[in-house]
Amino acid sequence: MKKQCPVATTMNLIDNKWKILILRDILKGPKRFGFLKKSVVGISSKMLSQNLHEMERDGILNRKVFPEVPPHVEYSLSPLGESMRPIIRSMEKWGNNYLENVKGKQQIKF
Amino acid sequence: MKKQCPVATTMNLIDNKWKILILRDILKGPKRFGFLKKSVVGISSKMLSQNLHEMERDGILNRKVFPEVPPHVEYSLSPLGESMRPIIRSMEKWGNNYLENVKGKQQIKF
């Protein structure tokens, strides 16, 4: 069997924008469904639910259900998820630099 | 206007797997269409062409056409593209660690 590309491997686990943004939020601490729904601008319940389940399945997130009514569910990082912090951090740095130094200082619109 | 999220900003420019993998290759040096077609496993001509044009439009890549027959086109990094190196690098590191330490040592399949 041939060796797999590490970059492609990473992309197989965080393969869409929503997962990155969910990760961005949960890296700051455990979060509830409702919080993420508001924080991840534009995501629908369905997409949020779906991505959270996939990330749990892939071992990136932990899901803790509090047996209460109304429901209370908390999502937190697993060690594997925590190990993705440098990836998100590098994106954050790049985005900050872009917003400060590139966007708006060029004529082409973003 | 409200401040934008730097992580979301980054994701708006490299919003799919193909762009990441194209970037991975061109970070090693300028590449031709045909090379990328073989290297980015699974990509179609259409997708490759489309993503290359988007990346050029967004200022990440430079496109240089050599007026020859058969056509010769070379894609290289702009300074903005070059500045994404740490992002790809962090993904590469994470992927390597995952392949070595996680995948295969757990029962759930990948």
Added chain:
DNA sequence: AACCTAAGTTACTAAAAAGTAGCATTTGTA
């Protein structure tokens, strides 16, 4: 008795993304 809450699920539909095949270019070679 009816409504509210949080966290979803389900079914249905609409939209976006991607696959496929065929075509074009133009010079050189078999």
Added chain:
DNA sequence: TACAAATGCTACTTTTTAGTAACTTAGGTT
């Protein structure tokens, strides 16, 4: 004569993804 080379583009179809609306649960509040 006809084919090959490299780099796409176009039109058409299929597949995948995502949006929307309705529904559920069960205890607490008006």
